[in-house]
Amino acid sequence: MSNNDQQLRVSKIQNGTVIDHIAGGQALNVLAILGIDGTSGDSVSVAMNMPSDRLGHKDVVKVEGRELSQDEVDVLSLIAPAATINIIRDYDVVEKGRVERPSVVEGVLECPNHNCITTEDEPVDSRFAVGDDGVRCEYCDTIIRDDLPAHILAE
Amino acid sequence: MRHDHIISAKQLSRGDIETVLDRAADIAADPGAFADRHSDTLLGLLFFEPSTRTKMSFTTAMKRLGGDIVDMGSVESSSVKKGESLADTVRVVEGYTDALVLRHPMEGSAKMASEFVDVPLVNAGDGAGQHPTQTLLDLYTIRENAGFDDLTIGIMGDLKYGRTVHSLAHALTTVDASQHFISPESLQLPRSVRYDLHEAGAGVREHTELDEILPELDVLYVTRIQAERFPDESEYREVAGQYQIDAATLEAAKDDLTVMHPLPRVDEIAHDVDETTHAQYFQQAHNGVPVRMALLDLMLGGDQ
Ligand SMILES: [Zn+2]
Numbered sequence: 520m521s522n523n524d525q526q527l528r529v530s531k532i533q534n535g536t537v538i539d540h541i542a543g544g545q546a547l548n549v550l551a552i553l554g555i556d557g558t559s560g561d562s563v564s565v566a567m568n569m570p571s572d573r574l575g576h577k578d579v580v581k582v583e584g585r586e587l588s589q590d591e592v593d594v595l596s597l598i599a600p601a602a603t604i605n606i607i608r609d610y611d612v613v614e615k616g617r618v619e620r621p622s623v624v625e626g627v628l629e630c631p632n633h634n635c636i637t638t639e640d641e642p643v644d645s646r647f648a649v650g651d652d653g654v655r656c657e658y659c660d661t662i663i664r665d666d667l668p669a670h671i672l673a674e
Numbered sequence: 675m676r677h678d679h680i681i682s683a684k685q686l687s688r689g690d691i692e693t694v695l696d697r698a699a700d701i702a703a704d705p706g707a708f709a710d711r712h713s714d715t716l717l718g719l720l721f722f723e724p725s726t727r728t729k730m731s732f733t734t735a736m737k738r739l740g741g742d743i744v745d746m747g748s749v750e751s752s753s754v755k756k757g758e759s760l761a762d763t764v765r766v767v768e769g770y771t772d773a774l775v776l777r778h779p780m781e782g783s784a785k786m787a788s789e790f791v792d793v794p795l796v797n798a799g800d801g802a803g804q805h806p807t808q809t810l811l812d813l814y815t816i817r818e819n820a821g822f823d824d825l826t827i828g829i830m831g832d833l834k835y836g837r838t839v840h841s842l843a844h845a846l847t848t849v850d851a852s853q854h855f856i857s858p859e860s861l862q863l864p865r866s867v868r869y870d871l872h873e874a875g876a877g878v879r880e881h882t883e884l885d886e887i888l889p890e891l892d893v894l895y896v897t898r899i900q901a902e903r904f905p906d907e908s909e910y911r912e913v914a915g916q917y918q919i920d921a922a923t924l925e926a927a928k929d930d931l932t933v934m935h936p937l938p939r940v941d942e943i944a945h946d947v948d949e950t951t952h953a954q955y956f957q958q959a960h961n962g963v964p965v966r967m968a969l970l971d972l973m974l975g976g977d978q
Contacts, residue, residue: 634801636782641759643786658782659803662866 543576831897
């Protein structure tokens with residue numbers, strides 16, 4: 520029955536967070552933004568390009584053993600504005616929510632201005648104010664309008 | 675006015691600007707009254723790139739208020755050379771001084787540094803970013819010569835890369851000036867600046883020739899066009915030549931036109947302009963002292 524077990528692990532988690540309705544192809548960026556890279560030992564499952572009525576194609580990410588806070592998930596609105604968040608306890612959905620656009624994102628994006636102090640070896644996180652049509656570095660005023668995923672801090 | 679740090683001219687409201695300029699005018703009118711105002715104050719100068727003029731201006735301002743300065747010296751001779759972070763440097767030096775002045779080649783450096791210190795910090799230029807005391811002394815010079823009411827100003831030269839221009843243009847939106855920008859097409863205001871000016875409700879009028887607008891101007895602010903912005907020397911000469919002025923050019927201007935320049939100039943303003951009543955660029959440079967005195971006085975609690 521190992522096949523069934525595997526099926527079960529992908530579709531259901533006991534405790535943790537399910538992020539649904541991620542724009543197709545953005546699942547790995549979602550993991551990068553959340554700083555989930557598998558090194559902590561949590562089970563993480565990713566389903567990509569699933570058929571979706573609302574989005575055409577969607578990705579789904581399930582993180583076992585970790586309940587993400589609203590602050591943590593709001594950052595996802597930059598790349599997955601339609602994402603929904605389900606907090607799971609003992610296989611049941613105990614909380615459902617959406618991502619909301621934060622006013623500021625910290626330590627998530629890298630400033631594209633190589634002469635910006637936040638790109639140096641200084642004890643400071645990048646900080647971007649979130650506007651209607653882009654994000655603006657609060658240190659050097661550089662604006663990122665397109666292709667936010669390309670600016671996600673690699674760590 | 676209550677600001678712990680002066681990082682950007684954008685943080686200053688019309689009221690803040692008037693407060694600083696009023697105090698500068700008081701100081702210029704009676705410097706003696708301020709001579710002992712801050713006799714126990716030590717100002718720390720952290721210049722991570724050379725800018726002799728700005729450093730001298732701050733030094734003069736602090737000494738004219740009765741205080742003194744401590745200078746980090748050149749980067750080559752300091753612990754920065756050994757790889758110390760800026761955050762560490764400012765945390766050490768704030769313990770020696772009552773206020774800090776920082777000049778640094780990277781954008782955002784002053785804002786970051788200010789987050790690590792409790793003493794007031796003044797940004798004296800962060801890379802291509804902000805230089806608020808230059809903006810304040812420009813505003814002071816404009817107010818003294820032309821006033822802020824019904825002001826028509828032309829800003830000419832390299833409008834693409836000049837941070838002085840961007841900061842001044844933004845500050846002028848608070849006084850409702852009519853702004854005209856005169857430059858070659860390749861050196862027009864960047865999109866982000868134009869966007870900011872529109873957001874602030876300012877009309878942006880662009881010209882490629884000074885003649886189009888010169889007779890209407892109360893102030894002409896000239897900046898340098900640098901050769902390295904052009905692919906070759908001959909193109910630079912041809913283009914830059916169209917944005918140089920001399921006494922003959924100014925015959926078409928109003929009698930009370932004020933000509934400004936952040937200095938140093940090269941050949942964008944001919945020396946024969948110096949002899950005319952229009953020339954205010956040396957006075958503009960001198961105004962840096964009372965304006966910086968005013969700012970330091972207000973930051974150091976000169977009202978108490
Ligand atoms: Zn930046």
